[in-house]
Amino acid sequence: MTWLNTLRSAGRARFAELGFPKVRQEDWRFTNLGALERTLFLPASPASALVAVDALPSVTPSHRLVFVNGGFRADLSAASERPDGVIIGSLAAVMASHPALVEAHLGQRADDAGHGPLALNTAHLADGAVLYVPKGVYLDKPVELVMIGAGGHEPLSWHPRLLVVLEERAGATLIEHHFSLGDGAATFSNGVSEITLGTGARLRHYKAQRENAAAFHLSTLSGRLEHDACYEGFLLTLGARLSRNEVRLVLAGPGAEAKLSGAYLLRGEQLGDTTTVIDHASPRCTSQQLFKGVIDDKAQGVFQGKVLVRPNAQKTDARQLSRALLLSDDARIDAKPELEIHADDVKCSHGATAGDLDEDAMFYLRARGIDRDGARALLIGAYVNEAIAEISSEPVREAFEALADHWLRS
Amino acid sequence: MLTITNLHASVGDRPILKGIDLSIKAGEVHAIMGPNGSGKSTLSYILAGREGYTVTEGSVTYKGEDLLALPPERRAAAGVFLAFQYPVEIPGVSNSTFLKTALNAVRRQRGEAELDAMQFLKLARTKCKQLGMTDEMLKRAVNVGFSGGEKKRNDILQMALLDPRLTILDETDSGLDIDALRIVADGVNSLRGPERAMLVITHYQRLLSYIVPDHVHVLAFGKIQRSGGKELALELEARGYAEFGVNEAA
Numbered sequence: 001m002t003w004l005n006t007l008r009s010a011g012r013a014r015f016a017e018l019g020f021p022k023v024r025q026e027d028w029r030f031t032n033l034g035a036l037e038r039t040l041f042l043p044a045s046p047a048s049a050l051v052a053v054d055a056l057p058s059v060t061p062s063h064r065l066v067f068v069n070g071g072f073r074a075d076l077s078a079a080s081e082r083p084d085g086v087i088i089g090s091l092a093a094v095m096a097s098h099p100a101l102v103e104a105h106l107g108q109r110a111d112d113a114g115h116g117p118l119a120l121n122t123a124h125l126a127d128g129a130v131l132y133v134p135k136g137v138y139l140d141k142p143v144e145l146v147m148i149g150a151g152g153h154e155p156l157s158w159h160p161r162l163l164v165v166l167e168e169r170a171g172a173t174l175i176e177h178h179f180s181l182g183d184g185a186a187t188f189s190n191g192v193s194e195i196t197l198g199t200g201a202r203l204r205h206y207k208a209q210r211e212n213a214a215a216f217h218l219s220t221l222s223g224r225l226e227h228d229a230c231y232e233g234f235l236l237t238l239g240a241r242l243s244r245n246e247v248r249l250v251l252a253g254p255g256a257e258a259k260l261s262g263a264y265l266l267r268g269e270q271l272g273d274t275t276t277v278i279d280h281a282s283p284r285c286t287s288q289q290l291f292k293g294v295i296d297d298k299a300q301g302v303f304q305g306k307v308l309v310r311p312n313a314q315k316t317d318a319r320q321l322s323r324a325l326l327l328s329d330d331a332r333i334d335a336k337p338e339l340e341i342h343a344d345d346v347k348c349s350h351g352a353t354a355g356d357l358d359e360d361a362m363f364y365l366r367a368r369g370i371d372r373d374g375a376r377a378l379l380i381g382a383y384v385n386e387a388i389a390e391i392s393s394e395p396v397r398e399a400f401e402a403l404a405d406h407w408l409r410s
Numbered sequence: 411m412l413t414i415t416n417l418h419a420s421v422g423d424r425p426i427l428k429g430i431d432l433s434i435k436a437g438e439v440h441a442i443m444g445p446n447g448s449g450k451s452t453l454s455y456i457l458a459g460r461e462g463y464t465v466t467e468g469s470v471t472y473k474g475e476d477l478l479a480l481p482p483e484r485r486a487a488a489g490v491f492l493a494f495q496y497p498v499e500i501p502g503v504s505n506s507t508f509l510k511t512a513l514n515a516v517r518r519q520r521g522e523a524e525l526d527a528m529q530f531l532k533l534a535r536t537k538c539k540q541l542g543m544t545d546e547m548l549k550r551a552v553n554v555g556f557s558g559g560e561k562k563r564n565d566i567l568q569m570a571l572l573d574p575r576l577t578i579l580d581e582t583d584s585g586l587d588i589d590a591l592r593i594v595a596d597g598v599n600s601l602r603g604p605e606r607a608m609l610v611i612t613h614y615q616r617l618l619s620y621i622v623p624d625h626v627h628v629l630a631f632g633k634i635q636r637s638g639g640k641e642l643a644l645e646l647e648a649r650g651y652a653e654f655g656v657n658e659a660a
Binding site: 360365370374383 | 481482487491492494498502516568
């Protein structure tokens with residue numbers, strides 16, 4: 001396909017020009033990709049290893065797409081044909097079956113961010129996942145993407161692309177589950193997601209990332225919300241040596257609504273970066289963000305949240321809150337909330353707090369017989385669950401609570 | 411049961427307790443009365459094991475054991491219970507989760523079998539009923555949005571569940587109206603018994619009309635200035651703490 005080759009060559013040229021971001025760039029000043037850049041990664045070949053799919057226990061997906069080292073594994077996936085025009089499949093398969101659809105949407109959203117990792121993903125564009133829901137169709141069961149990293153003897157990289165298109169008044173729930181099988185050499189997962197929500201469309205998009213301590217995980221999401229569209233996103237970060245979730249949402253139509261939350265639990269020498277840009281480009285849109293971090297040992301959390309309100313975006317309601325719990329003297333959080341407001345009739349708030357566990361609460365619990373570790377686990381669990389409570393899907397909420405609880409007990 | 415000998419303690423460089431001697435036997439109820447800043451709360455926190463206080467001299471023996479050597483959770487398991495002046499709010503933790511975790515932690519340390527969710531709920535409901543409380547407060551987050559009276563009753567419920575031997579009530583009357591005070595006092599009185607001792611710490615005599623002590627001690631300037639029977643409380647109510655050199659604005 002010539003258009004695909006053109007896209008890839010443009011990505012290659014763009015990456016040659018940009019390279020990996022450097023800490024002297026404002027958007028990347030807290031997240032040093034030096035170790036990533038110094039590692040020579042080989043492109044992963046479609047892994048044939050037999051793997052057990054570790055799905056989220058309390059979630060029953062309608063469709064599951066499984067990828068090992070970025071390569072689609074039809075043998076592990078469950079995706080059936082649907083009569084209602086819904087398309088769920090690997091990017092390679094859908095490119096073959098519905099080339100016009102893919103051509104119309106691929107690369108449309110992801111140009112704006114324009115940084116090196118995004119260009120690198122485009123240069124390697126080969127596989128990933130597609131979710132297309134036609135006008136008025138509502139998928140009641142979630143679609144699950146299982147992204148498994150199976151490290152080998154040599155560092156491996158993959159660059160999955162996720163394409164989500166919900167037409168007018170369509171609805172879906174999408175769960176991403178990223179994890180590693182055992183240990184091994186370094187891995188580099190460099191995902192890009194492009195999301196288009198038509199008028200009144202509603203997407204719930206939940207992601208859990210628990211890759212191993214040798215993993216680098218970069219993810220760039222670009223979304224566009226039309227009139228009255230609604231995006232509810234949640235990012236649970238438990239794994240990877242270095243991870244960055246970058247989410248850019250354009251509220252393009254009046255009344256669009258973005259609810260974006262997350263929790264990152266970091267220990268050892270992990271770095272977890274959450275970067276969000278919410279672009280209020282139309283009147284009467286709302287955005288709500290709550291991110292909570294738990295940072296132990298020498299780990300580092302990064303939160304950069306920008307809210308841009310364009311001149312015509314009157315009656316904007318934008319709220320953003322970043323909170324971090326620092327459990328050791330060497331733990332660190334760099335928070336940079338940013339408001340850029342060009343309209344006058346708006347409600348905007350943002351806040352960033354960092355602190356340690358409430359000593360009064362610790363003593364209260366211990367005075368009732370609960371030991372120090374038990375009291376800490378109870379308080380941290382409650383703190384994290386406050387963010388997880390933002391997830392409106394009950395089975396996903398319970399599954400994510402269980403993942404966070406497992407982290408606290410390990 | 412409890413023997414405090416020549417206890418001196420400081421917060422930072424500031425001495426607060428300057429030689430406390432006190433002995434409490436099983437079945438007894440002692441009251442410590444004193445003006446603000448006399449060291450009442452410091453004493454209760456030291457007995458419960460709060461960090462941030464330095465014992466510079468003296469000892470505290472509980473059932474023959476060095477109480478000060480134990481972390482707070484071990485003291486709770488050994489039967490020491492502090493009813494807080496200001497029970498702490500813990501958002502995100504349900505009261506029943508908290509109570510069950512605490513009860514099972516204490517049972518584990520006492521070598522007793524842990525209760526499962528059903529057994530716990532049954533016990534908690536029974537205790538609520540005995541104390542005249544609705545079990546609705548089990549579902550709410552710990553003390554969050556509770557009135558002053560509800561917080562204190564929640565503490566008494568914890569006391570009933572954990573079955574302590576020595577209970578320290580730190581200014582239990584503060585922030586309570588007379589009806590709430592009566593309910594809390596009834597709860598405390600229902601838990602009196604020959605095997606239990608209580609130390610009631612208060613500024614005012616009012617509480618002692620409802621929880622009648624066997625012995626009353628006056629604490630001022632970090633020392634027990636005078637000890638007597640329950641009539642000493644009434645005397646203090648009438649005359650104030652002036653005779654101990656304390657000048658309190660009315």
